[in-house]
Amino acid sequence: MSYTSNGFTDIKFHEEIIFERSRPGRCAYSLPAKDLTGVADLIPADLRRKELDLPELSEIDVVRHYTRLSTYNFSIDHTFYPLGSCTMKYNPKINEKMARLSAFTDLHPETPLDRAQGTLKMMFDLQHMLAEVSGFAEVSLNPAAGAHGEYTGLGVVRKYHQKRGDLKRKKVIIPDSAHGTNPASCAVNGFEAVVLESGPDGKICLDCLKGMLNDEVAAIMLTNPNTLGVFETDICAITKACHDAGALVYGDGANLNAIMGVARPGDMGIDVMHFNLHKTFSTPHGGGGPGSGPVGVAKHLVEFLPNPVVRKVGDRYEFALLKDSMGRVRSFYGNVGIALRAYVYLLELGKEHIAEVAEHAVLNANYIKAKLKDVYNVKYSNDTLHETVFDDSKLPNHVTTMDVAKGLIDRGYHPPTVYFPLIVHGALMVEPTETESKETMDGFIDALKDIAEKAASDPQSILNAPTKTYIKRPDETLAARKPVLKYGAEK
Numbered sequence: 200m201s202y203t204s205n206g207f208t209d210i211k212f213h214e215e216i217i218f219e220r221s222r223p224g225r226c227a228y229s230l231p232a233k234d235l236t237g238v239a240d241l242i243p244a245d246l247r248r249k250e251l252d253l254p255e256l257s258e259i260d261v262v263r264h265y266t267r268l269s270t271y272n273f274s275i276d277h278t279f280y281p282l283g284s285c286t287m288k289y290n291p292k293i294n295e296k297m298a299r300l301s302a303f304t305d306l307h308p309e310t311p312l313d314r315a316q317g318t319l320k321m322m323f324d325l326q327h328m329l330a331e332v333s334g335f336a337e338v339s340l341n342p343a344a345g346a347h348g349e350y351t352g353l354g355v356v357r358k359y360h361q362k363r364g365d366l367k368r369k370k371v372i373i374p375d376s377a378h379g380t381n382p383a384s385c386a387v388n389g390f391e392a393v394v395l396e397s398g399p400d401g402k403i404c405l406d407c408l409k410g411m412l413n414d415e416v417a418a419i420m421l422t423n424p425n426t427l428g429v430f431e432t433d434i435c436a437i438t439k440a441c442h443d444a445g446a447l448v449y450g451d452g453a454n455l456n457a458i459m460g461v462a463r464p465g466d467m468g469i470d471v472m473h474f475n476l477h478k479t480f481s482t483p484h485g486g487g488g489p490g491s492g493p494v495g496v497a498k499h500l501v502e503f504l505p506n507p508v509v510r511k512v513g514d515r516y517e518f519a520l521l522k523d524s525m526g527r528v529r530s531f532y533g534n535v536g537i538a539l540r541a542y543v544y545l546l547e548l549g550k551e552h553i554a555e556v557a558e559h560a561v562l563n564a565n566y567i568k569a570k571l572k573d574v575y576n577v578k579y580s581n582d583t584l585h586e587t588v589f590d591d592s593k594l595p596n597h598v599t600t601m602d603v604a605k606g607l608i609d610r611g612y613h614p615p616t617v618y619f620p621l622i623v624h625g626a627l628m629v630e631p632t633e634t635e636s637k638e639t640m641d642g643f644i645d646a647l648k649d650i651a652e653k654a655a656s657d658p659q660s661i662l663n664a665p666t667k668t669y670i671k672r673p674d675e676t677l678a679a680r681k682p683v684l685k686y687g688a689e690k
């Protein structure tokens with residue numbers, strides 16, 4: 200017997216898969232008898248199954264099986280999920296309802312444009328809303344995730360330099376606080392990522408950057424506010440220095456939720472930026488694929504956007520193909536259902552309330568920081584915006600960030616992002632988002648204080664955590680590199 204955080208007590212119940220619960224002849228539903236003579240002949244013989252092994256269960260067993268499985272994952276609908284940088288923002292249910300309207304779901308991608316004007320209008324309007332919020336000339340909805348947006352945006356940078364015949368520019372400068380997808384996106388675009396060390400305050404050192412700029416630099420790729428949650432106050436001087444040297448400025452827009460409605464990246468001189476719709480505009484987090492990472496560009500880069508772009512000609516919405524496009528990045532037109540959720544979110548929020556999202560996100564992060572900074576070390580003491588990075592250096596008895604993360608699971612919380620950004624040793628990066636209440640954050644703060652107190656008085660209880668989960672402490676590297684995804688494969 201074991202007790203788990205989701206309340207199930209029967210270990211056998213945990214281990215059985217649906218085929219093991221099957222009993223011959225048991226059934227949940229009987230289909231009405233139907234004459235199917237000749238139907239099988241419609242399927243070529245070599246495609247017909249010889250046998251079909253399906254589990255046989257009663258309805259209640261099926262319901263319990265899947266309801267139980269649904270509780271195995273932490274989710275934003277289940278509990279507080281304070282992942283810094285990854286931003287697990289609440290997904291309002293109205294978004295889901297609208298995205299399920301058959302007028303959208305029944306539309307085939309090959310539908311003639313005359314019959315898809317509603318969806319095209321939604322895409323066109325969303326492009327404009329995103330452009331307005333961020334200060335860019337045009338936005339493409341094609342990329343399928345933030346990282347995919349990076350790939351696309353750097354493709355725009357590549358195409359810009361190619362068109363000018365400036366082929367020497369092969370380097371992209373990236374601060375050492377950047378997300379790992381940044382250098383990866385450079386590599387797949389044929390650029391060389393060059394690391395820029397952060398200054399002592401965690402920000403970009405302007406003079407260091409100036410020293411690195413030359414006629415081989417294609418762009419700088421920066422995140423603002425950066426992954427410490429710190430706003431780059433020199434941003435206008437940074438973009439000017441890059442432009443003076445003939446380089447472009449790529450903005451990783453993952454943290455737009457910290458400033459939207461208050462300041463616009465386009466106005467700061469950023470040339471191209473991706474949005475993570477899941478972070479800022481409340482769509483489900485796409486897991487690197489089924490998400491959406493639109494790309495916005497300044498006027499001088501519009502001609503290089505990926506094809507196709509949605510344009511309005513008279514009263515009609517159309518797909519245009521740009522001659523100098525960086526290419527296609529997606530079959531058809533991106534994840535339209537995800538774009539639709541962001542569109543609903545923006546309409547529901549209304550232009551006049553957009554800034555409140557950023558203000559509350561910043562307030563919440565600073566509340567947690569103020570309550571915990573005496574217990575967990577904060578390496579960089581700058582003012583932070585929507586997220587805050589603690590570390591484990593104040594914890595006694597060799598209790599580390601990983602132990603804190605496991606201790607939080609026992610207390611019913613998803614751990615924050617750990618060991619990122621790399622410039623903070625033992626980082627614990629917390630982002631509450633604007634949707635969490637003071638009571639939820641207070642519970643989380645108490646849990647972190649309790650863990651720090653136990654680290655001193657009863658360290659073993661933290662070093663042994665989690666005690667309430669089905670799987671305890673897997674080998675993190677093996678679990679990531681060689682996950683056992685097939686039932687029975689581990690036996």
Ligand SMILES: Cc1ncc(COP(=O)(O)O)c(C=O)c1O
Nearest residue numbers: 284285344345346378380453475
């Ligand atoms: C700063 C930053 N940039 C880029 C990404 C990549 O975004 P996505 O997860 O949508 O691919 C992330 C993801 O969490 C991020 O935090």
